[in-house]
Amino acid sequence: MTTALTTTDPRTGAQADTGIAPTSDAAVDAIAERAGKAFDQLLERDRRWRAELLDALADALEDHRDELVVTAEAETGLTRARLNGELTRSAFQFRLFGEAVLEGGFLEAAVDHAGDTPMGPQPDVRRMLVPIGPVGVFGSSNFPFAFSVAGGDTASALAAGNPVIVKAHSAHPLTSKASFAALREGCDRVAAPDGTIGIVYGQRAGSRLVGHPKLAAVGFTGSLAAAESLRAIIGKRERPIPFYGELQSVNPLIVSAAALAARSEQIAAGLAASVTGSAGQLCTKPGIAFVPAGDQADAFVAQLLAEMETTVPAVLLNARVLESFRTAEHDLESAAGVESLLGSSRSLDPAASGFLVSPRVLRVSAQDFAPEHAAEAFGPLVLVVEYPSTAELATALGVVPDSLTVTLHMEDADQREFSPLLPQVAGAAGRIVFNGFPTGVRVSWAQHHGGPWPATNSFHTSVGVTAIRRFLRPLAWQNAPEALLPEELRNGYTGIPRRVDGRLEVSASPIDAG
């Protein structure tokens, strides 16, 4: 006998039964097998159809906007404004991948004609990326749409031509269920094969999915600990598969002396907004701010406190996030040399206020800054580290774990002084933000959302068009009869960019222009 999954309203702490049963082993297997069959059928659909599928998924999401937003609000405590924006982003993401599918550059098509070479006569060889098979998607707690059932992993895996099986997040099962129903509707509108998308519920089902022979890759957004347990399952598979994890990130932000002199108030206001937006529960939230020590630092901290005090208190996503935050803030404020400037780790009464927390600002000198201060605190917390010199800043930065982002605030005046830090910064992050804030990840062609371990484990992004590369593998055809080649590799095909005999040729007529 299995118990139905529960859902909790973070605004009140009230728990309710969802009526959703955890997916049984047999059901997981059936879903995986169905995805395997769908994969074969999807191989027969062309790119134009795939773009239609992605558009239909975007439309279906938007058709169910109100219901989805209300459901997610009750399960995450995020505001309607934020959730509406996130749903818009999810729909935009599906459509952007649709455009990329039509454009076709992602196929990395290449044709080397037969002929004489410095290595003698050589055969005709043509290469293109092809889909890999069913992809398992483990969404996050903090983005119930854009990094969950209807998120970027799902969109990019489908765009690549793969079926997707999502594992519903335990903190928002009803949102997952409703999102899945909307996507299913989108699939039906374009007559997608049965099994194009599937969903499983419960931790056991998720583990079984990752171990299933039909699964070809896993996209994951969540904690390092959960990632390690899934990686252990992959380690025991007969056939290893890639695990693309977006795990944790501290996102250091560095302010130069000249930037502080020129824009102290502005930076304080921006930082406060970036730290407290979505209650600080963003993977790119700046968790540590390095500022030059001295009088200006004191003024900056005062400005930051004033800004943080005016933010509206917010609830955290769930009991687990709350517990982690309590531990992180407690560890930090009891560490040697760390001074608490705003807020407290004393628990509020969850019965009265749900998972409400107060925003936190703490301070430490670069000399006292140590690895134990540099853990991710997922929530509205920022640690200000005051550095006496660029050399000591570099040393302190070396203590921070590699992150999704590093942010630099500097002026032309001290650009030269800070330039030597750039290789270190570049080696420790996936994105370098200049004179801005790392939250608010643009979904676009040039985006990269992925950093060195432990930020992510991959050489790939989970946001932006190139996320599609994670779910494709190359295939080569040697001396293939024209009729047996994919149309994109046939002679004279001009609908996509191709590399022909080493020379990149840009598409003359993308198929969406036809």
Add this chain to the structure above:
Amino acid sequence: MTTALTTTDPRTGAQADTGIAPTSDAAVDAIAERAGKAFDQLLERDRRWRAELLDALADALEDHRDELVVTAEAETGLTRARLNGELTRSAFQFRLFGEAVLEGGFLEAAVDHAGDTPMGPQPDVRRMLVPIGPVGVFGSSNFPFAFSVAGGDTASALAAGNPVIVKAHSAHPLTSKASFAALREGCDRVAAPDGTIGIVYGQRAGSRLVGHPKLAAVGFTGSLAAAESLRAIIGKRERPIPFYGELQSVNPLIVSAAALAARSEQIAAGLAASVTGSAGQLCTKPGIAFVPAGDQADAFVAQLLAEMETTVPAVLLNARVLESFRTAEHDLESAAGVESLLGSSRSLDPAASGFLVSPRVLRVSAQDFAPEHAAEAFGPLVLVVEYPSTAELATALGVVPDSLTVTLHMEDADQREFSPLLPQVAGAAGRIVFNGFPTGVRVSWAQHHGGPWPATNSFHTSVGVTAIRRFLRPLAWQNAPEALLPEELRNGYTGIPRRVDGRLEVSASPIDAG
């Protein structure tokens, strides 16, 4: 006290001391640290310099051609003709990667300008691939040049901008040492940073290298068992790194009834050459040939035997390869339903003939064909499987492990009958060869040398220009001041292909044309 490494002449079985000591733990650490420092320095060199480095390595290899070929001949038993060709290929490979570095498409540069989007105003984001750090290269026994110290993994990792540390193969330490000395000379000619290339000797040193914190990736060509032991070391690292393994491959070859009717003798001759070239010790050697059952099959087999009988007997690379081959041929000929048609597993006298083996042809019906018949036999052996119908062919193919290649011989007349097999074939291989033979892997832009597990574990090729992608990671710059961007991402740079606001723009003036 450590014993010096030995080398064995496969033509005689005679063992000799090399005078090379296994690399100590302390020395491995020092080499890795030096590579880490070289990495920082390499980041400051531009692409033009990197192309010069690759050309200099090619030149240096060719300058030492005679010495290298003679050394490799005595350690591998491969013919001088073959070794000369392989050295030419290695040099060609370095130069081709040099061309790719100048062309710059591998950087995947993308620029999204700031502006209004359907998601509101968005910042300027620019993306490019950047090198990852020191790469460990474990070469193969069967390609002492092209897949070893001076091979494709080394060339592609250096082309990407990374230092390389090679682990000398135990079967050809002197060739490894001489190759390394030549590459070192090439490095010196262009004043490469100390530590740009390094070498370690001995199994313990290889393991220590893979576990070293400075290492950023491993390229490996060899057995599944050796790969698993290195993967286990990676599994214990604090920071996981990618392992790109090229492991084993059966390379099924399928002949249709019409092809057999039209070209039986020609296919038999080509197959015999492909099976026995380099004594069958090629990762793409066709190990299983599927032919339609019946009288034509008997004629084909007779032709194949006649061709195989005329091949010059050859020695295997080393005692381990010999032992594996003996086991494989013995297991196969003693399996139920398998008939031995040519050669024998009885050992010749190694004292007299070194690691000499006779070419083998065996036969089994599709009905009797079982998984235990489908293991890789690394050496001059082919198993002919006779299939009564396309349906039974499909079933039998399902038993063959996924491979680097699948080869199809068919005619226009039965193309339609065979087309339904294509999705299955495509799912089980990295390259589909039509009416040819899989050995002789073209080094070019469109090549793909990599198959699903257990052929390789990666989504990447180890041959051809795109092999460079394995040793790069994306990095994004948000709102970066022009002066702090890499030159390839600055406004107006036209030296490489770039994707600007989603549109691919082809380089107007590659830097080699300047």
